[in-house]
Amino acid sequence: MGTISLLPPPNLTLMASLTTSAAQRRRAGRKPTIHDVAEAAGVSKSAVSLAIRNQRGVSEATREHILQVAQELGYRSNVWARSLVQGRTGLIGILLQDLGNSYHRDVTAGVEDAAVQNNLRLVIGHGRRDAKRLQAELDSLLALGVEGVVIVSSWVPPHYLEKVGKRVPLVVVGRLPYRVPGVDTVANRDEEGAKQAVQHLIGLGHARMAHLTGSSRPAAMHRRAAFSEMMRRMLPDVDPQVEGPEQLEAAIKYLVFQIQQEKGAPTAVFTQNDRVAADLVGACLDAGLRLPGQLSIVGYDNSSVCRMLRPQLTSVDQPRARMGELALEMLSERIAGRAEDRHITIAPKLVVRESTTTPRD
Amino acid sequence: MGTISLLPPPNLTLMASLTTSAAQRRRAGRKPTIHDVAEAAGVSKSAVSLAIRNQRGVSEATREHILQVAQELGYRSNVWARSLVQGRTGLIGILLQDLGNSYHRDVTAGVEDAAVQNNLRLVIGHGRRDAKRLQAELDSLLALGVEGVVIVSSWVPPHYLEKVGKRVPLVVVGRLPYRVPGVDTVANRDEEGAKQAVQHLIGLGHARMAHLTGSSRPAAMHRRAAFSEMMRRMLPDVDPQVEGPEQLEAAIKYLVFQIQQEKGAPTAVFTQNDRVAADLVGACLDAGLRLPGQLSIVGYDNSSVCRMLRPQLTSVDQPRARMGELALEMLSERIAGRAEDRHITIAPKLVVRESTTTPRD
DNA sequence: AGATTGTTGTGGAACGTTCCACGACTGTTT
DNA sequence: AAACAGTCGTGGAACGTTCCACAACAATCT
Incomplete structure (x- = not known):
């Protein structure tokens, strides 16, 4: 601490003329x-x-x-100076609830491609599966001056969506609890996906079926409801088993136990998504069950784990990239001035792999 | 606390001329x-x-x-107006080569947390595993006016890194082919990870071991080299089998074939990363091999698939979040003016799960 | 020749903020 | 009473760009 900073005099060279x-x-x-x-x-x-x-x-x-x-x-x-005077930034935001997830990656890729087409630059916000953080991140995007936001999450509270939607165009990819005025959505028809899954299983000869869900978010609830509805229509005599979303882990354990006991256990399970399916597969294998022999399993999302698991997972595919593209197109329509709300739904498609087969006799 | 100052309304309603x-x-x-x-x-x-x-x-x-x-x-x-006059944006970029990947997610989370601490805002760029796109995305970040960039990829060409590094601070998370002047790095010590993997397998009694790699990127090459080195030191009599990165799929098939033939086949495999390990697990199971009985497998990255697979995958863990934090700290030091280059390495740690056991007798 | 129309280029006024020098006022010290 | 210091607040000048009205000049038409 001995040295005292000899401040070099700032040498104001007077800026003699302003030429330089x-x-x-x-x-x-x-x-x-x-x-x-x-x-x-x-x-x-x-x-x-x-x-x-x-x-x-x-x-x-x-x-x-x-x-x-x-x-x-x-x-x-300097982009800032430019957009300051032009009053527009050419920026649009995409708010993800979870990086590290192939569903989000593929939707983002679709949005990206469409953004390039529309001459817009994409800024990614990362919410980390937490409503508070998602809101903060959305604020952050707005502060950056995005002209619109694609939200790939159902976790942002609807009242907040409505509020933000008044300031800037918003498109949600996925299901919302209810329609929010001023906010567009693009989603796959979960009912149709569930229907295809059940039909596939019935086609294989299954009757006693269960549904396993780990969430009470809208998409999950639609799949669940559609499963029940289909069962009621197609197999009115069977009492379908629906488990979760609380105590999912216990439900999985119980299901495995039932199958080991052989007494009227389900022969097939339609799960809310691939993550739940993966957990179920793991639990079954850990218990020594033969898959798909003793239990057929259908997932939802057709994510990258489907091909990693053994047996490879039969799963309902959502056209993710296409959904991203549609979202961006809707967004740019909004930015261009469209006033009325639009809600697009798109058909999912079952991808059959190894995890489904005829029921054990 | 009781007194509330009733603000006397400043009410300077003059400004007559400019009112409207x-x-x-x-x-x-x-x-x-x-x-x-x-x-x-x-x-x-x-x-x-x-x-x-x-x-x-x-x-x-x-x-x-x-x-x-x-x-x-x-x-x-308005952030632009502000940064226009202040000459700084408070933005830093993170360039990912792949969304939809838990490694990248966790590194990003670390960077995010540190960014909040340092009062910086994070902008995510998405390169999609393609050098051209990564460059375009990096340009895009620069055009946005980021004050520094964390690059989570080894795919950006070094000469480009060097060029960009002169304009803006750059920190790379991961290994580069060689040290690039002006660019900091933070990476795990791949050699140490490989060493731990081999030691673990030797400790279990394995001798005939193979390494399987799907990449010739620097990190992969270090793991591979360290594997060979360890084998030479610890088991000089054994000829270690190293396969890939080209024809990885064929190499996996051949390995499975060897094991089925039982003649001097490897009893354990150390793979370059979890993806390769997952492929190997799938191929083994498809061929009817018992795992880990007939083959012990060690992955690298400790990604989320480790717990989804059966057997659950033993894997080398990199402290991903910590690496992200360190990267951001180094970046803000750079922004603050540090001139000399820094290269931090950090110790990985083997996480033992089910995919490794004693060799078949 | 004069009028009309293009083409090429210019300087000043935005855009929404922060920074800076300074003014008005209120106390406090000499 | 004069001088000083603090607080609170103000208006104008940046910042780097685009937009706009207009100037200079050339080419074309009456």
Whole structure:
């Protein structure tokens, strides 16, 4: 602590005339601006502006010259200044509830592709499966000035969605608890997916079936309800077993126990999603059950784990990339001014793999 | 605490000549600005600016009043205007090569947490496992004005890294082909992970071991080299089998075939990562092999699939969140001015599960 | 020749904020 | 009473860009 900082006098060189201003700026280590380019190229800043945006108003010769000078100086236009004056940013946000999840990855890929088409830049927000964080992240996106947001989560509270939806266009990928005015949605028809799963199982000869769910979010509830409805219609004599979402783990254990006892246990299970299915597969194998011999299992999402598990998982596929594309298209319509709400649903499709077979005799 | 200061309304309703301008702006559908708030609160824009930034220069009473008016108007400060004048954005980017991957998710979570601490906002870029796209995405982040970038990928070409690194601080999470001047790195010690894996297997009694790799990226190459080195040191008489990265699928098939033939086949495999391990597990099970009885398998990454597979996968864990935190800390040091390069390595740790056991006799 | 129409280019005024120098007022010290 | 220091607040000048009205000049039409 002995040394005292001898402050080097800031040497105010008086800025004698203002001629050197641009040069000084550059010397100060700042990034080159449009003024620097203009000065170096011997034209006005307006000319540079036109040139770099490829607008008419400058001759081809000067444009080339300007571009070359800009290149030499390493000039890059300042997006902030531009969007400040233009009043638009060309940014759109996508709010994910969970990175590290192939469903979200594929939806995002679809949104990305469509964004490129629409000349929009994508900013990803990461909510981490937590309503508070999702809200904070959404705020963050808004503060960045996105012109619209695609939300891939059903965890953002609807009243918050409604509030935000008034300030900026919002499209939700997935089911909401109820329709929120001003907010568009794109979702797969969970009922149809559940129906296909049940029909597939019935087609294989199954009758005693169970549904296993780990969530009471809207999508899960629709699958569950559709399962019950289908069973009532197709197999009115059978009492379908529906378990969860609380105590899912215990439900899985009990199911395995039932099968080991052989007394009227389900021969097939339709699960709410692949994660639950994977847990079930694990529990069955740990208990020494033969799969799919002793139990047929259908998942939902057709995620990347389906092909990793043994037996490979039969699962309902949602056209994820397409849903992402649709979401972005709806969003850009909104940004362009559409006022009425739209709700698109899209058909899912069962992908049959190894985890389903005819019931044990 | 009892006394409440009834704010004497500042009521400077003069400004006669300029009265309608702000109101007009608001009517035009634009978002409210600092001027609107100032007008509505009867103070100057400077006062509003101070109030919302919680700076001293306004009394507590007026600050509260201003904040309330701002709240009512739904005012949100415009980040670009701010960063335009301040010359900094408070944004940092993170470039991921693959959403939908638990490794990346966890690293990102670490970066996020540290970013909050450092009062920086995170922007996620998504490269999709493709050098071209990664570059485009990195450009995109730079255009947004990030002050630094954390890159979670080894796919960005080093020469490009070097070029970009001159304009903005860069930290790479993971191994690079070689040290790039100006670019910091944080990585796990792959050699140590490989060593732990081999030691674990030797401890179980294995001697004939193989390594299976699906990549020639630096991290993979280090694991592979360390595997060979360990084998040479610990079991000089055994010829270790190293397969891949090309024709990985064929190598897996051949390995399974060897084991079925029983003649001097490996009894354990250390794989480059969990994905390869999962493929191997699947192939073994499909061929009817008993796992881990006929083959012990060790993965790398301790990703979420480890617990989904049966047998559950023994795998080398990298402290992913911690690596993310470190990356962000290094980045903010750089932004603050550190000039010399730093390279941090961190110890991985083997997590033993079900996929490893004593060799078949 | 004069009027009309393009083309190429210019300087100043936004955009919404922060920063800075300074003013008005209220106490406190000489 | 004068001088000083603090607090609270103000208006104007940036920041880097685009937009707009208009100027200079050339080419074309009456």
